[in-house]
Amino acid sequence: MLLVEDDEVIRKTVTMALERYGYRMSMAGDGLTGLESYREQRHDLLLLDVMLPVLDGIGLCRKVREWSQVPILMMSARGDGLDVVAGLEAGADDYVVKPVDTSVLVARMRSLLRRAAFRPASGNPPEPAPGVASDLVFGDLTIDPGGLEVRRAGEPVALAPTELRLLLAFAANPGIVLDRRTLLRDVWDYGWDGDSRVVDLCVQRLRKKIGAERIETVRGFGYKLRR
Incomplete structure (x- = not known):
């Protein structure tokens, strides 16, 4: 460190x-x-x-x-x-x-x-997120949960580990609103209430990389990945 x-x-x-x-x-x-x-x-x-x-x-x-x-x-x-x-x-x-x-x-x-640990390494890839196995396609966005690769319009998208975990959480629940507390628990591993600003700003960074229209804000509740 x-x-x-x-x-x-x-x-x-x-x-x-x-x-x-x-x-x-x-x-x-x-x-x-x-x-x-x-x-x-x-x-x-x-x-x-x-x-x-x-x-x-x-x-x-x-x-x-x-x-x-x-x-x-x-x-x-x-x-x-x-x-x-x-x-x-x-x-x-x-x-x-x-x-x-x-x-x-x-x-x-x-x-x-x-x-x-979610970053691809030279050895065996990490286990895919629960509930997702094959490639997931959302418009021009393709997610490979097993290989931990994301492509947009065929071009690879470089995501930080937290951004990738956040995208996988959305991809496992397409069309379902995920509140900030759930995301803090599942993506950030917080066993306590964290600052929701980390969620909001990570969503902003992710939107810039995969398309702002792909993640919808549901005011008063949270976010969801559009099908």
Whole structure:
């Protein structure tokens, strides 16, 4: 794991806490150093503070997303939503507000790593989502649940692990409205009520990739994939 945090005390404290959970940690004190570190060694997960010198966490997240779908967890000292929205729009998978309890941080990290297992690998592909086996076709959109591949008009669509899980959840329930709480449970693995903004912003990112008209908003209830 790579932790990018400019506060030395927080950086060392969080690193020591996570190492006690068995994680192998690398550290960086600014965004540019963090970017170089990740380019040199592909870490399994990135923990990014928002307020970083040289290159802030939002900018770092955007740069990483240009060529990598590594799980990214943003850490913000503000809970007013500004950093949260900016981080999620930049491509982060989730966020926590500092100070955060180590057990909560670890739970969020484990959830992201489970979701990352949905990415195609060189070995056997992960199990397809329950209830879907063969290719699913929705207009110009084709989903291969077993191979975890998505094509639009015949062209491959690059989806982050969370976006892919979200699409598979919709594809398993075409035409059925899924509320945010259900999506947080099934896609984000939250055993508790999470912030629905992560759902809304991930839906926005997914719409840009598969077509805005494909996912319909049902106001007051949630979202559904059009048949």
